[in-house]
Amino acid sequence: MxxxxxxxxxxxxxxxxxxxxxxxxxxxxxxxxxxxxxxxxxxxxxxxxxxxxxxxxxxxxxxxxxxxxxxxxxxxxxxxxxxxxxxxxxxxxxxxxxxxxxxxxxxxxxxxxxxxxxxxxxxxxxxxxxxxxxxxxxxxxxxxxxxxxxxxxxxxxxxxxxxxxxxxxxxxxxxxxxxxxxxxxxxxxxxxxxxxxxxxxxxxxxxxxxxxxxxxxxxxxxxxxxxxxxxxxxxxxxxxxxxxxxxxxxxxxxxxxxxxxxxxRSPRDNFFHCLVNAAHQFHVEDKNGDAYILAGYPWFKPRARDTFISLPGLTLSIEEYEFFEAAMKTAEKGLREFMEQKPLTVKLYEIEHPDVPLWAIWAIQQYAKEAGVDKCLEKYGQLVWDILHFIKEQQHPNLTLEDNGLVKTDGKQQAVTWMNSTANGRPIVPRSGFVVEINALWYNALMFGAELASKAGKQADADRMEKVAAQAKESFVATFVNPFGYLYDYVEGDLREQSVRPNMIFPVAFDYSPLDNAQKKSIIDFCTRELLTPKGMRSLSPKSGGYNPMYVGPQTQRDYAYHQGTAWPWLFGFYMEASMKLYKRTRLSFIERQMVGYEEEMMYHCLGTLPELFDGNPPFHGRGAISFAMNVAEILRALEQLEKYKY
Missing domain, CATH: 2.70.98 (Beta-galactosidase; Chain A, domain 5)
Structure with missing residues (x-):
């Protein structure tokens, strides 16, 4: 059958x-x-x-x-x-x-x-x-x-x-x-x-x-x-x-x-093959030969952040290195044009957002793990160092390196992170100042840049990056770790945003983390208790003010619910990675049971793929775009990592 x-x-x-x-x-x-x-x-x-x-x-x-x-x-x-x-x-x-x-x-x-x-x-x-x-x-x-x-x-x-x-x-x-x-x-x-x-x-x-x-x-x-x-x-x-x-x-x-x-055509005869088929649907090429990742169907375009988050899962996890390299070639062109303040010649939207170049480094880091550090160094080493230099020299229009080693952004007037819903032109979740995942990305990028520099024999450069990273690590803990056992979502001046949000999972999941194991365990426990659902991680805890989990109704009503409790499958990929790094094989059966929630979605909504988001409360109905690249990508990457832990 x-x-x-x-x-x-x-x-x-x-x-x-x-x-x-x-x-x-x-x-x-x-x-x-x-x-x-x-x-x-x-x-x-x-x-x-x-x-x-x-x-x-x-x-x-x-x-x-x-x-x-x-x-x-x-x-x-x-x-x-x-x-x-x-x-x-x-x-x-x-x-x-x-x-x-x-x-x-x-x-x-x-x-x-x-x-x-x-x-x-x-x-x-x-x-x-x-x-x-x-x-x-x-x-x-x-x-x-x-x-x-x-x-x-x-x-x-x-x-x-x-x-x-x-x-x-x-x-x-x-x-x-x-x-x-x-x-x-x-x-x-x-x-x-x-x-x-x-x-x-x-x-x-x-x-x-x-x-x-x-x-x-x-x-x-x-x-x-x-x-x-x-x-x-x-x-x-x-x-x-x-x-x-x-x-x-x-x-x-x-x-x-x-x-x-x-x-x-390859058959869609099981969960994995459905996701592979869906992954190919996001691969697009224009008449100039530029390759892109479409953020989703039916209304999304190639967006820079989505591209870098999706790219490893949509290509490396299914051993399609050529398209990773083709899409990264296009993206590198856009990144360099942005850093050099030239007009963009590629159709990569929202490349100016402050976390985008850091997500690019994260994507390259995944390439290094799959294709080898030597090949990564040859292809992307210079790009990684150029991005870090660009940020360190204060050249980004909305990302500044502060004296404490952390990076700061202004998100009060414009949404600058993946939580990008707006109302009347203003962000509904105005994440500004020191943002938790941006600084986790910054620390991870510095350490990965130092790793590549050391591999290339540039030890002095590696030492300089590690020095900045050491300061960022100390400041990250002092800034974001709170006495309640989780991380502040963002800190600006005296404001410490105490809402329990899933962005704190990133520093636990990244290869280079500023946190110790006790802090990681506490964060994973918070995420499991308050954010994890069978369809992904909630964008806000039910115990936090403003929880609004049902993505229904007219546009304005949906905008206010978009990041206030809805569940996102792509976040589960990072939750799984964090859990497996900390608990190893002891969490294997738990993660496998969680995967059942995604497999059953193959029969609903848009067949053989995953929608953009889900309601944060039962019955966790699928909403938004009918097929979403980051969700497909991260569940594919999670499946790949599960196989590695099994064997």
Whole structure:
């Protein structure tokens, strides 16, 4: 039996099936996403969603959906499904679904009387092209298929509505048509592997509704344009491939192309393979050859902090060193341009945040552990030293080295750490002054820089770094360790932020820690008692003021809950690392039991991946972005470390 397989009872129950989403991506950042019953429930959903650089840096929904109908003896059975205003669903094609399987490629089997139709979907790896193969597994009489495309041609952040500007023009191409609704957009090519008849029957389908946008407090209705329909006969045992793309397809090769794409896919037949598949979805490359880590789907872009935190888990943990090096090459270009105060030529967002260069050093440190210190020194030694010099010489605009050896940042007016939610332009959690994880990163970076310098024979440089580190270590303990047994989250002047937050786990987890074992044990105990959940670590303890664990409601309400008690899986990776370093194999079974909470998520929300965050209280419902890079990365890294401790 397949790992990700759902039978008729679940598929026909919309209360269950509409909550399960499926994501297909390529290396350009384009994607295809919907629910497992092909009913779009978000404005971000679409069959072909692509970047259009000539317009902006957003993705755009070109082809929203494709309804397939089975026709026998003059009777039409539409397999599509759309939600309209007033909680009306039409044409209720989900009732014909017999099963859904997402092991290698998403596969839906429909049964209409004596007709059994199989639909399989892939997204071409290096082209903005969605491919769908329809195979007639069984039929007792002549069968015709009719396909009606629904077009949007709009940004994922907007809606389209019936208007007189939209172009109805189309041109016939090989076994299909091409069309473009608005100036500035690329042509949309819709073609089949088989000769067909296109019937021009333009119409707008009005009042289509997206319930996920309603839940989030946004507008939720739009109109979609259908230019007409394609029609063709199909024989028992025959397969027909549909292609939607921004460039013309060679229709005679579509069947072969589809099979080649299927053959390249690895099965999602267990927890680990699901995460590996999800990891590959975050790998993107632009036309300049620059490689990035996308922070998440469907609305995130490549963000600097997310890149460095995610990179080890998404590449090194699955032995894909080449992409680590490619993405780090792009990131290094951005870091150097930032440090040299030059305009950025790479699309790496938020690189100016104070912790970003220190997270870069942490990522490089993970590379050293996997690929070897000698290779790391050769590739990244100079970058590590240049970053440390940049900070030590007070060149960062928002990170200053103080006399006590710690680094200080101003986060009162702008969110500068990963806890970056804002309201009315101001940070909801204004972490400022000496921030605990930034200074843990600083100490760790100094010691790692000294390690590389010593390896390179630069002992004088190593001694200087160790001297600064020794001062930082002493000041870290004096500044952050409190009499209650945990760490202050940040300290600014006389303010010592006493909220119990997960950021104190980082100095316990890092290879170089300023804390002794007794202090580490006390911190881990606090984190276990007050922050750990089956879905990650809470961003705030229930015992602290302002605890708000439910990420629901309109945008403002969600912003205030974002880092006030919600649970984040990526933090568990560092919790696990800290626990295993301190307790070794004695915590092995406990950590393995915790992993069960993440494995069960493979069957919910977006299949085979992890969402952005979870409610901090039971039943710990998944929220936010449907697939989040840091979460996938850190659970992969945790799995890798577990294997090492086992053997």
């Amino acid at each position: 397949s790992y990700l397989r759902f039978e008729r009872a679940l598929m026909t129950n919309l209360q269950d099936s509409l909550g399960k989403e499926i994501l297909r991506t390529n290396r350009s950042g384009a994607y295809s996403c919907s629910t497992i019953v092909d009913c779009n429930t978000r404005k971000y959903h679409g069959l072909l969603v692509v970047p259009v650089p000539s317009l902006d840096d957003e993705n755009h929904v070109l082809l929203s959906s494709l309804d397939c109908s089975v026709i026998q003896h003059g009777a039409e059975f539409n397999l599509g499904l759309h939600k309209y205003q007033g909680n009306n669903f039409s044409p209720n094609g989900h009732k014909y679904i017999r099963e859904f399987d997402c092991d290698k490629v998403p596969t839906t089997i429909y049964r209409v009387g004596g007709v059994v139709l199989r639909k399989e979907v892939v997204f071409q790896h290096f082209e903005d092209r969605i491919l769908i193969r329809y195979t007639l597994d069984d039929a007792h009489s002549a069968t015709t298929l009719r396909f009606r495309p629904f077009l949007a041609f709009r940004s994922v952040r907007q809606f389209t509505h019936e208007n007189a500007v939209a172009s109805r023009a189309y041109s016939e191409v090989d076994n299909g048509i091409k069309t473009c609704m608005y100036a500035g957009y690329p042509d949309l090519f819709m073609q089949f592997s088989k000769k067909n008849e296109f019937v021009f029957q333009p119409d707008w389908y009005r009042g289509i509704e997206y319930p996920k946008e309603q839940e989030r407090g946004y507008a939720s209705n739009e109109d979609l344009y259908a230019p007409g329909y394609f029609e063709m006969s199909i024989r028992k045992g025959e397969s027909i491939v549909f292609a939607a793309s921004t460039s013309a397809s060679k229709t005679s090769g579509l069947k072969k192309l589809f099979q080649e794409e299927v053959d390249e």
